[in-house]
Amino acid sequence: MHPMLNIAVRAARSAGNVIARGFENQSELMIEAKGSNDFVTRVDKEAEQAIIRKIQQSYPDHSFVGEEGGVVEGSNTDYKWIIDPLDGTTNFIKGIPHFAVSIALMHKGRLDQAVVFDPIRGELFTASKGAGAQLNGFRIRASKAKELNQTILATALPYKNKDALPTYLESFRNIFFQAGDVRRSGSAALDLAYVAAGRYDGYWESGLKPWDIAAGELLVREAGGLVTDFKGNNDPMHNGDIVAGSAKVVQTLVKNLKA
Numbered sequence: 621m622h623p624m625l626n627i628a629v630r631a632a633r634s635a636g637n638v639i640a641r642g643f644e645n646q647s648e649l650m651i652e653a654k655g656s657n658d659f660v661t662r663v664d665k666e667a668e669q670a671i672i673r674k675i676q677q678s679y680p681d682h683s684f685v686g687e688e689g690g691v692v693e694g695s696n697t698d699y700k701w702i703i704d705p706l707d708g709t710t711n712f713i714k715g716i717p718h719f720a721v722s723i724a725l726m727h728k729g730r731l732d733q734a735v736v737f738d739p740i741r742g743e744l745f746t747a748s749k750g751a752g753a754q755l756n757g758f759r760i761r762a763s764k765a766k767e768l769n770q771t772i773l774a775t776a777l778p779y780k781n782k783d784a785l786p787t788y789l790e791s792f793r794n795i796f797f798q799a800g801d802v803r804r805s806g807s808a809a810l811d812l813a814y815v816a817a818g819r820y821d822g823y824w825e826s827g828l829k830p831w832d833i834a835a836g837e838l839l840v841r842e843a844g845g846l847v848t849d850f851k852g853n854n855d856p857m858h859n860g861d862i863v864a865g866s867a868k869v870v871q872t873l874v875k876n877l878k879a
Contacts (some may be wrong), residue, residue, distance in 0.1 A: 622748045624679075624725055628701075628735045629746065632721045633675035634741030635667035635705050639712070639721070642666075660709065664688050667705035671723060674734035675701055687831045691850035699727045704831035717741075722809035729741035736813040746814040747842040748833075755814050761820040762845030766868040767854070768798040769822035773865075773873075774811045776804055781827060788826070794876045795824075808862075812836020815864045816843035822865030824873050826850065830857045837862070848869040850877040864873060 621629070641665035668688045675682065679699065684692040686703040691772055692737035701723065706712060708719030716741040725733040734753075736745040745760075749823045753760050765771050773795065796802055804822070808828055814820045833856055835845050846867045849856040851868040852874045856862035861866040 622733060622751070625733045625735070625748050627675055627678050628723045628725065628733055629744065632723055632735045632737035632744070634670045634674050634838055634854040635721045636737050638662055638667045638670050640739045643712065643715075643717070647711075652688070660688060661706075661713065663712070664706045664709060667721065668703060671703050671705055671721070672701075673867050684828065687829065698728050702726060702834040704809060704835075707809040707832060708805075709808045716806070718805055718810065719807050720773065720809045720813070721833040722831060724838060726834070729839040731834060733842075734835035734842075736835050736839060737810045738810060740814075743813075744864060745816060745839055747816075747839045748841070749838065749842070751842070753839045753842040755813075755817055759818040760843050762816055762840060762843040763818045763866045765821040765866045768800075768822075768869065768872055769796070770800040771869060772801055772803065772819075773799050773869075774803045774805060774820045774823040775816065776811075776825040778827060783835075784826070789879050793872065798872070798876075804854075807837050808832040812862075812864055812865070813839055815845055816840045818843075820865070822863070822869040822873055824850070824877060826861045828856075828860040828862060832858050833860070833862055837864070840864045848874060850874065852878075870879045 652822045668686045681694045681696040682699040683694040683700045704722040721737040723735045732749045734747040811823045847864045852859040
């Protein structure tokens, strides 16, 4: 395992311990609203701090971008850690056991290492640039589906921007009638990890932040999948719109999303 990936795994497990304890003590969550349908808990903040502390023990000069703590500029700007300490906070708050820690490392502007950790199922998805993707130490590969029929896809509703629902429903309808079925789980990081593992054949979502996408994007690419934005471009973190899956499935999804 790459040394920096090893540190990321340790950091993810440390955060996972914080999250698991919090999940068992729902009455102590201290929930705050960040915006419309957007929440944060004490556990989110403590998990992010646990991640940063663990990484800084080995790399004190690195930079960080976290969902809760924002940007922490280090003296070495070549290395930037992109962190979502608890992706799927609403699931977590409601006692739905589907959420994850997401940690990615960018080196000179390119994704280099990735970890998505599900602390409830004990599933650890990892990837290093050029070295493939793994689940609990075993190699994973994305689906090779060529047609949408019989595929299982994943998406998310535009719950933070409900005015966008009519446009979303139009593309959803076109995709739904072509696909086998569509899931909506509430965690972008796990959706992308499941695409990397071949559990989902494809996935699309809009309005995401870099910390939602970064780790999962590298996982999918290293598992042999394709990742684009809604226009088929190669940098979904730039505008927050992402499509992932096998090459053929992504091409079909992009065609429907452009329509």
